[in-house]
Amino acid sequence: xxxxDNFHIDMSGRIYKNKTIGISVVGAETKKNYGxxxxxxxxxxxxxxxxxxxxxxxxxxxYAICIFLLIQKIKDDIHTLIICNxxxxxxxxxxxxxxxxxxxxxxxxxxxFRKRLGRNVGSLADNYSNIYRKRxxxxxxxxxxxxxxxxxxxxxxxxxxxxxxx
Numbered sequence: 237x238x239x240x241d242n243f244h245i246d247m248s249g250r251i252y253k254n255k256t257i258g259i260s261v262v263g264a265e266t267k268k269n270y271g272x273x274x275x276x277x278x279x280x281x282x283x284x285x286x287x288x289x290x291x292x293x294x295x296x297x298x299y300a301i302c303i304f305l306l307i308q309k310i311k312d313d314i315h316t317l318i319i320c321n322x323x324x325x326x327x328x329x330x331x332x333x334x335x336x337x338x339x340x341x342x343x344x345x346x347x348x349f350r351k352r353l354g355r356n357v358g359s360l361a362d363n364y365s366n367i368y369r370k371r372x373x374x375x376x377x378x379x380x381x382x383x384x385x386x387x388x389x390x391x392x393x394x395x396x397x398x399x400x401x402x
Contacts, residue, residue: 240315240341241265245303246361247322248369251295254280258369259299261306262361263313269361270306271368272389281391286398296323300331301397306387314341318349320359334401 241263249257257279260271287294299322307314319325325345332343344352346359364382371377372386 239265240313241268242316242318243307243310243314244318244320244346244359244361245306246320246359246365247299248362248365250322251279251298252291254283256369256373258365258367258372259302259306260361260364260368261303261310262364263310264360266313268310268313269364269383270309270385270387271364271372272302272306272387273368273372274302274389275373278391282394285391286395292324293327296327297331297398297401298394299323300328300335301394301401302389303328303332304335304397305389305393308387311336311339311341314339316349317341317343318346318359319343320346320361331401335397 243261243263245259245261247257247259249255251257255276256273258271258273260269262269282298303319307317319328329343350356367382367384368386371380371384378384378386
């Protein structure tokens, strides 16, 4: 039986700034990591084509779709999924639950994780999300520095899941 791990998810930057952002998921003990980068132009296109009225809800939806795509390979290894509050956590969690269908792990916010620990800790995925933001879009840089596992996320993939959620 595989040993389950707590996985942290974090995002570098903010969706509303229209700049390249990195999103990563990192195991607390195993340091197994997956991530992606969304280029500023891709974010602008998504906002123009897919976002409707609620910028906060739509940003949470985009974040949830990215999280869903990142955890596909490690779904069975997750004990607890700890999501940073980069976007509205409750909305992100609700959308993520719709995408996951059948899963067997707990999903909590970093705030809840801090309460349980009784101290203020940062996300383990924070540094990794910056690494993915800087390196994921350039395949020549994947082999330099820390090993990264890039999950390619395109407009076509996001649009497919977006339509499925409506």
